[in-house]
Amino acid sequence: MPDPAITQDDVRHAAKLCRLALTDGEVDRFTSQLGDILGYIQKLNELDVEGVRPMPHALDQHNVFRDDQPAPGLATDAALANAPAKDGPFFKVPKVLGEGGGA
Amino acid sequence: MTTAHDPGQPYGLKTTLMVGMEIHVELDTRTKMWTDAPNVAHPDYFDAGPNTLLSPVVIGMPGTLPVMNHAAVEMSILVGLALNCAIARRCKWDRKSYWYPDLPKNYQISQYDQPICGAGYLDIPVDGSTKRIRITRAHLEEDAGKLLHDLPGGGHSDGSLVDLNRAGTPLLEIVTEPDFGSADEAVVFGQMLRDLCRHLGVTQGVMQQGHMRFEPNINVLIEKDARTCKTPIVEIKNLNSFKAVHGAILHEHTRQVEKWLEDGVEMGARSKSTRGWDDAKLVTTPQREKEDEDEYRYFPDPDLCEVEVDDAMLEAIRARLVELPHARLRRYVDELKLKEADAKAIIDEPAVTAYFERVLAEGAGALPAAKLLRNNLSKLANEKGAGPDALGVSAAQLASIVGLLDAGTVGSNVVDTLLVACTTSDADPAQLAEQGGLVQVQDDSQLEAWVDEVLANPKLQKAVEDLRGGKQQAIGALMGQVMRLSKGSANPGQVTKLILAKVRQ
Numbered sequence: 001m002p003d004p005a006i007t008q009d010d011v012r013h014a015a016k017l018c019r020l021a022l023t024d025g026e027v028d029r030f031t032s033q034l035g036d037i038l039g040y041i042q043k044l045n046e047l048d049v050e051g052v053r054p055m056p057h058a059l060d061q062h063n064v065f066r067d068d069q070p071a072p073g074l075a076t077d078a079a080l081a082n083a084p085a086k087d088g089p090f091f092k093v094p095k096v097l098g099e100g101g102g103a
Numbered sequence: 104m105t106t107a108h109d110p111g112q113p114y115g116l117k118t119t120l121m122v123g124m125e126i127h128v129e130l131d132t133r134t135k136m137w138t139d140a141p142n143v144a145h146p147d148y149f150d151a152g153p154n155t156l157l158s159p160v161v162i163g164m165p166g167t168l169p170v171m172n173h174a175a176v177e178m179s180i181l182v183g184l185a186l187n188c189a190i191a192r193r194c195k196w197d198r199k200s201y202w203y204p205d206l207p208k209n210y211q212i213s214q215y216d217q218p219i220c221g222a223g224y225l226d227i228p229v230d231g232s233t234k235r236i237r238i239t240r241a242h243l244e245e246d247a248g249k250l251l252h253d254l255p256g257g258g259h260s261d262g263s264l265v266d267l268n269r270a271g272t273p274l275l276e277i278v279t280e281p282d283f284g285s286a287d288e289a290v291v292f293g294q295m296l297r298d299l300c301r302h303l304g305v306t307q308g309v310m311q312q313g314h315m316r317f318e319p320n321i322n323v324l325i326e327k328d329a330r331t332c333k334t335p336i337v338e339i340k341n342l343n344s345f346k347a348v349h350g351a352i353l354h355e356h357t358r359q360v361e362k363w364l365e366d367g368v369e370m371g372a373r374s375k376s377t378r379g380w381d382d383a384k385l386v387t388t389p390q391r392e393k394e395d396e397d398e399y400r401y402f403p404d405p406d407l408c409e410v411e412v413d414d415a416m417l418e419a420i421r422a423r424l425v426e427l428p429h430a431r432l433r434r435y436v437d438e439l440k441l442k443e444a445d446a447k448a449i450i451d452e453p454a455v456t457a458y459f460e461r462v463l464a465e466g467a468g469a470l471p472a473a474k475l476l477r478n479n480l481s482k483l484a485n486e487k488g489a490g491p492d493a494l495g496v497s498a499a500q501l502a503s504i505v506g507l508l509d510a511g512t513v514g515s516n517v518v519d520t521l522l523v524a525c526t527t528s529d530a531d532p533a534q535l536a537e538q539g540g541l542v543q544v545q546d547d548s549q550l551e552a553w554v555d556e557v558l559a560n561p562k563l564q565k566a567v568e569d570l571r572g573g574k575q576q577a578i579g580a581l582m583g584q585v586m587r588l589s590k591g592s593a594n595p596g597q598v599t600k601l602i603l604a605k606v607r608q
Binding site: 017019056057061062066067069071073080085090091094095 | 141176251261
């Protein structure tokens with residue numbers, strides 16, 4: 001069985017990707033907690049799932065579709081109501097340099 | 104087409120370009136991918152004001168749930184079928200996490216390891232032959248919003264401005280293998296793909312609006328000392344014109360060879376980089392690096408169930424496949440004998456193509472129908488500022504006019520008048536011609552009476568004598584008078600015959 005241990009560096013890296021600022025104490029605590037969780041999940045590897053189709057969703061449903069019919073959406077004012085900053089009809093964020101992230 | 108310089112073989116080295124492309128296609132469904140807010144890529148909403156196409160799902164409010172747009176899934180499969188892709192019988196949705204202000208949820212719903220369309224291909228024409236471009240995959244995802252750095256009109260803002268109208272637009276990402284060996288091949292493919300998607304009715308394909316965005320992945324193989332060196336791959340982001348695709352590939356060809364001569368760096372782990380294209384300077388420029396793939400932390404989206412495509416669904420979508428534009432062009436030229444320019448013009452606009460096909464289905468001959476469409480109807484369309492298919496002249500009416508011309512019932516000189524009459528009336532053009540006095544007089548005794556009157560006119564005796572003396576162009580003046588007498592209704596062919604017969608008696 002592979003070692004499920006998670007290092008402090010893993011936690012710091014994940015926190016950076018999630019834009020979370022952690023104190024050293026929190027890094028300690030989360031490293032041990034996340035290690036425990038991974039260890040628990042690791043138990044699932046003991047199950048024999050040979051020939052069982054991977055289940056991407058907890059519900060055994062598929063094709064939950066919506067018809068392509070538009071409905072009035074959210075008014076601009078309402079959408080902007082909780083924005084920390086706005087300028088006219090736009091959400092405003094700290095100046096971003098360069099091109100967008102893009103899809 | 105391009106102003107960029109083709110380097111040929113830079114620095115006298117033997118080099119080979121290798122280019123693959125990722126193409127993002129904004130689908131023109133009425134609603135967004137995950138909610139019923141209107142889609143900015145649908146023509147009804149092109150002019151929507153900033154942040155007017157929103158919903159709680161679009162702006163990523165906590166507690167909202169996405170629901171799949173059926174039409175977007177069907178369109179994706181339709182494109183996959185046209186690209187000869189293996190369609191996945193089951194696929195799932197994944198979250199791709201990254202932080203950027205144009206991405207409200209801080210993750211994009213996409214497809215990571217189970218794209219809806221698997222491997223396929225598209226054959227493109229190259230130098231009188233065809234070349235097969237392999238499609239790696241095509242997956243469905245959602246577009247991000249837009250960031251503006253100034254207020255509309257150029258006003259200064261102390262921040263960046265976010266317009267989320269585009270957020271959540273269904274986006275089909277098509278990925279090719281690195282099968283393009285030149286900038287020209289990449290552009291031909293791009294244009295074919297655009298035509299194909301527009302004729303399938305899945306996108307408006309307006310390049311300036313970013314409905315199709317191209318990202319070439321480029322590197323160069325360099326033969327040196329019996330060894331092939333590969334330069335690191337460079338991805339050029341977000342090109343929205345064919346000119347930019349062409350220019351960026353040409354520029355990278357030279358730049359990568361120059362860089363390799365300078366530092367000798369070859370392709371290796373994590374050597375891929377991202378650049379943008381400067382349309383004014385015609386150069387690629389370095390760009391901010393996004394997360395590496397393993398930092399996107401892809402995982403299955405727990406808010407969405409799988410897509411399952413059964414035989415019935417697949418066949419229903421397959422039935423919507425239309426003749427693809429490239430094949431249609433060949434058929435129009437080879438079988439219908441249309442001029443290539445006419446065929447291309449008709450195929451350029453899918454609505455016009457469909458109209459032309461309906462005219463043919465009404466029994467009109469292809470050549471005269473194309474001639475009417477390309478000459479008279481297009482002229483009227485220009486005047487009215489609408490497409491030839493949207494003038495109110497039905498396909499049946501146009502086919503009927505073709506028939507009237509063929510039978511000599513009306514002359515080509517009255518076609519424009521007749522078409523204008525059709526724009527405001529659903530009546531049969533035969534009836535409209537009758538009412539408008541546009542029917543050609545073919546009755547010999549009437550024609551003869553007009554011809555005799557003209558030939559007897561003392562003022563025209565010089566023309567008569569000239570014609571009798573063999574001066575063919577003298578017939579013009581006589582014809583003109585007959586047409587004037589008949590108010591344009593005389594059949595010109597018959598009048599010519601009659602005048603010549605009488606003058607030579």
